[in-house]
Amino acid sequence: MSEAADLKARQEAFLRAILDEGAPLPEDWTNRQAAGLAVYRGNYRSALVGALESTFERTARYVGESAFKQASAHHAITHPPAGWTIDEVGIGFDATCAQLFAKNPEVADLAWLEWTMLQVATGPDVEPFGPGAFAEATGGFGDEDWMELRLEFQARSSARIVETNLTILWKALEEASDLDRPDPRLAEPQGCLVWREGERPTFQLLAPDAVTAFTAMQDGAAYGEIVTTFAGSDPEPEQVQDAAMRAGALLGEWLKEGLVVGLKT
Template structure:
């Protein structure tokens, strides 16, 4: 009886619209149970939609409350969390937004990368001194362990300037982002989040490094995209912003 009850009630709690009262729950018949069930349904759906609003605050401002709310409730009903960790809930939301609003979806991808970076594991940061301790002959064969917070994004809209301004001014409503390819590195040096706008080719090279490829392979991946890619400047950025945890040959 318990298992059937839980399956019935879960179906009712994730149902769309005003709900069908207690219909379908054997242990909750009648008008009172039907009305009271709506309290639980509202608690479940609204609290999960609020969790998405917390994870995607700039996307919410970009879309406006009504459009975001509709999209969030649809997502909650179709994809409730699969574990009791709200900080990990919403990874699929950007993809769910893509058919509705590609600009908002890109903003959501950036915000999700920021969320993941914020809660990523702690790790030491590779220093310039540690790197220069390797003999120059080893450089080409170096492989890196990335800092767990480091993430590379390929975006189709210029959302990073809007995201930055939204951090400065919590009431500012961003305009629709321009369609423009952009590559962003998200990091967590010390306690804060840093988003770095990358020059062409750098995203491919950095992702290659984060995948554990050798420095030469990463250089090839970047130069394939952009022959003029400044590898030294890129490596400097990675070290300065704490993107790498350690190096080995």
């Protein structure tokens, strides 16, 4: 083995020993090296747990310190990070919460929201395509152009169906106090849309079909496909009219909120 390959193998073994307390230590190590390795193991875990605590402040506040520490330690062990930014340890934490707090879906909803807000906060600074610019760009559109219209949304904006009144829960968890915490469960699932207003991440609860439409268009669907989806199968003309109105209303909202940053050609 070349010296470079040997160094690489030793680094891989060292990191394995940090990640896995059962990994064997090199034969020529003494208690002194084992004690030093214990410090690195402790540093590794506390750094990841600390990063999760800082990203998921509200989730931590909601479930309590002890439960959060257990969940974050479990996540750090099952999802060892690979990327250069420690923030990445938060990837998939909502799924970990869904698994660990299965009877409390609001925990996973809250973790998803905190993660998404963080992603949106550091996304690219792009000027929104406002209603005026949109009107100008689409002024000459015929029916076919409208049906084929595709939108480019703010990078990292995201939406999903939630079972939690995140508006109430988010506000209630603003402060460290756990007094007067409302029951956050919704009677029916709703959609939650996350985006950035200027530099400020924000979110809104809305009808589930609005999330379906947003996600579909974000994935490249045309405006006409949204109208068709809303109209349902074999629609009456009135239903098509209603569907077009519904899609138009959503488009107006997205433009007003600055979610649209361009038209896809």
